[in-house]
Amino acid sequence: MRNLHELQITTAVEAVASRKEVNEVYFVACGGSQAVLMAGQYLFDKESSVPSHVYTANEFVYDTPKNLCEKSVVISCSHSGNTPETVAATKLARSKGAITICLSNLEGSPLWEAAEYPVHYDWGKDVSDSDKNKGILYGLLFKLLGVLAADAKWDICFKELEKLTELSTKAKEQYDAQAKQWAKDNKRKKTIYTIGSGINYGEVYSTAMCWFMEMQWINSGCIHSGEFFHGPFEVTDYDVPFMLVKSIGNTRFLDERVENFAKKFTEDLLVLDQKDLDLSNVAEEARQYVAAILTGVVIRHFVEAIAFERGHSLDVRRYMWQMEY
């Protein structure tokens, strides 16, 4: 991780450490950025005693949680730093005295100015994955947990983020042929569902809402593995496509149960099993978190392949950037 990024993270974490009490951590953003932050709520729920919530920014602004106060920490994210709802939510949180930390690719953006503790992340080819949005977010989360849920493992997890670039490259190579074949097989599908659980839920959420619906105009919906058998599974048929992320974390059984059912009743089940990722040189403590980030990289590789097969660039929008709404 670049020294600049580590310094910005440390500054934000020191501000949190200096507060006597943290009553709640709010993760506030929109769309793909909200999906990325969902991992933060997962980590706080499962690894700390500090309550946390994820909010889509405008609900946070128009229907503000009662607990928001000077004891709260609000972590927001916007790639461009220009998402008006996220900027407004961050300003609101700061006006209530909460510690405001934002992640953005653009220094000096409205979000950057709105937050008390802005943290930059890099983007594009040829930059280290530990300096991209997820590397920076997990770095921030591990450092925050080091303060709010002290454990030696958080320093270990933080260091392991350095391996993300190498691991991502390997993961893309590993899935390249399968991604191209899946893309050919599914290029005419009108609907593709995504399914996952635990820390991976944010990845399947953004795959449905952003990759498929926004960037491919393919109908989609994301289903939590634990909910699959309580309604959604009745749509299963031989030609219904599911993309399932199989976790190496505590919720693996939930994902496995979906797999065991779905493989019997659809011919179009894609299982991305995190056990297939080579994490042999990653510390045990960090594996499920590294796996969650790599799963996002792998899914993006599948999405780029189907975009190519469909001749539908991931950069095409018919409403976004085209008009006011």
Add this chain to the structure above:
Amino acid sequence: MRNLHELQITTAVEAVASRKEVNEVYFVACGGSQAVLMAGQYLFDKESSVPSHVYTANEFVYDTPKNLCEKSVVISCSHSGNTPETVAATKLARSKGAITICLSNLEGSPLWEAAEYPVHYDWGKDVSDSDKNKGILYGLLFKLLGVLAADAKWDICFKELEKLTELSTKAKEQYDAQAKQWAKDNKRKKTIYTIGSGINYGEVYSTAMCWFMEMQWINSGCIHSGEFFHGPFEVTDYDVPFMLVKSIGNTRFLDERVENFAKKFTEDLLVLDQKDLDLSNVAEEARQYVAAILTGVVIRHFVEAIAFERGHSLDVRRYMWQMEY
């Protein structure tokens, strides 16, 4: 509300009141029951300083939140009282010393036995809506808030639940013709999206996951109004059906923004505006909560109409009840 139900609620609430401190309220269930409980989390987030979370039961069991302890309150729900994941989650919570409250239609069911404080609700025709699952849940929530976020309005809200039967009958009559027409117009649609926000999110979630996917085998996905413009809206086209719930609560602006966009780009937008409900004889304090319950009644009326037009009974399942999974 029947005296028995009020007594069971009071007993549970007194148990909560007797605890010195409540660190978190967990709402734990599966599918439609989880969707019903989502209103509870909304109420606690916006009206109290007690953190709360909704969990699908198996995630709660396999990946238990760290905060679960004798200071916690766990509210679970299963209509049959036989949902294994919800029973297991309730047993786990009780073993950790949490106050366990369950809602069920079946006294003596496994869930009923698992929870320390079981609360019964009625079901079927000819029973008062204040004694059905949502009437009982809101009754419990208002009484709990009376203890954890004391305010005279909670007693007013509780009393207003008595009007649910009369209001539900009126709401069904009001929407009857529109429901039948919408059903005729949409009976051959392969995909119908649901959209909503705030306290109504649970209703649009269950409409997508249970009414459409489970009981009609229609592809669906639920979209939070605040997220619509951050991905999902790119699927909008002249023939894409949306069912939008327009709230009378704080998030109304979010729903209105979706409506103003969608009506321009699809010919198939159904808006269920809670302002159209006659709530003139309902106390101001209770209106948004009564409206949320009535919206569920209205949506069910639309779903029954489309089930008739499609000749697809709401009682048909191809996997559920047919096999082990």
